[in-house]
Amino acid sequence: xxKREQPAAVPVIEAARGDVPFYKEHGFHHxxxxxxxxxxxKWAVMAVLLAVWHLTxxxxxxxxxxxxxxxxxxxxxxxxxxxxxxxxxxxxxxYLTGLLLLAxxxxxxxxxxxxxVWCGFLCWQxxxxxxxxxxxxxxxxxxxRHLQRDRQPLTLDKVGRVVAVNAVWLVIAxxxxxxxxxxxxxxxxxxxxxxxxxxxxxxxxxILVVAGFCFLLGGYARERVCVYMCPYARFxxxxxxxxxxxxxxxxxxxxxxxxxxxxxxxxxxxHCVDCGACVQSCPTGTDIRFGNQLSCIGCGLCIDACNxxxxxxxxxxxxxxxxxxxxxxxxEQGRTPRSRLIRPRTLxxxxxxxAIGGTMALKLAFRSDTEVNVLHERAPxxxxxxRGGIRNGYSYKILNMAAQDRSYHLSVEGIxxxxxxxxxxxxxxxxxxxxxxxxxxxxYRIYVSAPPGASHxxxxxxxxxxxxxxxxxxxxxxLFAGPAQ
Ligand code: SF4
Ligand code: SF4
Numbered sequence: 001x002x003k004r005e006q007p008a009a010v011p012v013i014e015a016a017r018g019d020v021p022f023y024k025e026h027g028f029h030h031x032x033x034x035x036x037x038x039x040x041x042k043w044a045v046m047a048v049l050l051a052v053w054h055l056t057x058x059x060x061x062x063x064x065x066x067x068x069x070x071x072x073x074x075x076x077x078x079x080x081x082x083x084x085x086x087x088x089x090x091x092x093x094x095y096l097t098g099l100l101l102l103a104x105x106x107x108x109x110x111x112x113x114x115x116x117v118w119c120g121f122l123c124w125q126x127x128x129x130x131x132x133x134x135x136x137x138x139x140x141x142x143x144x145r146h147l148q149r150d151r152q153p154l155t156l157d158k159v160g161r162v163v164a165v166n167a168v169w170l171v172i173a174x175x176x177x178x179x180x181x182x183x184x185x186x187x188x189x190x191x192x193x194x195x196x197x198x199x200x201x202x203x204x205x206x207i208l209v210v211a212g213f214c215f216l217l218g219g220y221a222r223e224r225v226c227v228y229m230c231p232y233a234r235f236x237x238x239x240x241x242x243x244x245x246x247x248x249x250x251x252x253x254x255x256x257x258x259x260x261x262x263x264x265x266x267x268x269x270x271h272c273v274d275c276g277a278c279v280q281s282c283p284t285g286t287d288i289r290f291g292n293q294l295s296c297i298g299c300g301l302c303i304d305a306c307n308x309x310x311x312x313x314x315x316x317x318x319x320x321x322x323x324x325x326x327x328x329x330x331x332e333q334g335r336t337p338r339s340r341l342i343r344p345r346t347l348x349x350x351x352x353x354x355a356i357g358g359t360m361a362l363k364l365a366f367r368s369d370t371e372v373n374v375l376h377e378r379a380p381x382x383x384x385x386x387r388g389g390i391r392n393g394y395s396y397k398i399l400n401m402a403a404q405d406r407s408y409h410l411s412v413e414g415i416x417x418x419x420x421x422x423x424x425x426x427x428x429x430x431x432x433x434x435x436x437x438x439x440x441x442x443x444y445r446i447y448v449s450a451p452p453g454a455s456h457x458x459x460x461x462x463x464x465x466x467x468x469x470x471x472x473x474x475x476x477x478x479l480f481a482g483p484a485q
Contacts, residue, residue, distance in 0.1 A: 032143035032280040036304025057182035064403045098360045109349040111239040115246040116298030128218030135168045169219045177211030223284035227295045242326040243340045249289045252332040278302035371399040382481040388452035390482045396444045400436035408434045413463040421447040457485040
């Protein structure tokens with residue numbers, strides 16, 4: 001390897017060897033382009049993820065007249081989230097908790113099975129860094145040419161190329177920011193509003209923030225995000241065991257490394273020709289020959305680079321491979337490697353994913369489309385009526401999540417001969433027949449009067465019974481207050 005082409009040192013690797021501080025300033029790393037299986041998989045995953053991110057807001061889903069027809073929509077003013085046939089109300093935020101739990105467990109499962117496959121292929125930071133690097137390569141050339149350009153004095157050509165790189169990065173970042181906002185309103189209308197300057201100020205601020213982070217993190221921070229900022233990198237190794245697939249260098253086969261001889265004789269030496277191709281192609285500048293490191297995101301590009309070198313010298317592929325440490329050891333000891341996907345750790349993760357996913361699916365399948373919130377009025381807690389009875393006031397909300405207007409009948413249980421007085425609602429009519437418009441909340445004020453001696457001191461349980469269409473009943477028990485006995 002040419003002396004000038006030594007890979008930019010990423011200090012964490014040296015820190016792992018204990019001879020430099022954990023962080024030190026380092027220049028830009030320009031990874032070398034590689035070709036091979038992992039590179040193709042990364043291109044394919046990137047294309048799918050970017051297509052999903054940018055095109056999903058334009059998917060439509062018919063929810064009937066008057067309802068939004070965007071398949072995935074977070075409607076902040078209406079406080080609703082739509083996901084195809086599912087409509088989530090603010091009261092159902094536990095679905096979000098369930099989704100976050102599922103996402104965390106899936107990440108654990110992925111790590112136990114295939115190491116940092118999330119980091120190397122699926123993470124937002126990886127996808128955008130990869131995309132930005134390919135733009136940079138297009139204008140500045142591959143690694144060697146780019147390093148050469150870095151050393152050259154500033155010329156008009158060089159300035160033009162740097163401006164072009166940043167301009168394309170900005171366009172990509174802006175597209176990402178715009179796509180983000182399209183999830184919060186009708187995508188077609190929002191696009192028109194953004195283009196004509198008629199969108200809300202908050203929309204432009206959101207675009208600026210998302211685009212700014214995309215530009216800075218993907219274009220300039222790059223591998224520093226994975227190495228220094230990402231918390232997942234800190235604890236991911238705790239989720240691995242000897243059967244997890246990780247990117248590893250087979251030292252027993254590669255060492256002692258040495259530059260290739262003129263005769264291409266590999267007798268009495270290792271297969272590593274110390275060409276540095278693995279380090280040069282690594283997006284984080286990691287030298288995987290030092291073993292598994294925090295800075296290795298498991299992208300597999302060093303495998304492609306090394307396989308190309310092995311092919312050139314007619315050596316078996318897989319000096320660097322995506323395999324488990326138990327298989328690496330088996331190969332070293334001449335035993336047959338055996339992958340173990342099913343083991344206690346993965347079974348526990350699968351069981352937890354199934355339990356949480358199943359609970360959420362059941363909850364959704366048997367979800368009631370009518371919910372009730374009752375709030376007992378506190379000032380005053382109760383009123384003593386002139387004829388000796390006691391009256392309590394309540395705020396009564398009916399959440400009608402159905403796509404039709406609905407009528408309900410309200411009654412109470414728990415206090416004999418209690419009298420109900422309902423005020424408010426959409427119609428303003430005082431009646432125990434309550435109405436709630438489609439996909440909305442109807443709020444009523446309700447007075448419940450108990451005849452003398454019907455309630456039990458300071459606290460009596462009172463149950464509101466709401467009879468809806470198709471015989472659906474919602475019962476809500478609350479407090480009926482009175483003077484202590
Ligand atoms: S690419 Fe392979 S042969 Fe070249 S330095 Fe890396 S491990 Fe050794
Ligand atoms: S060492 Fe290999 S797998 Fe790890 S980040 Fe670098 S190129 Fe990717």
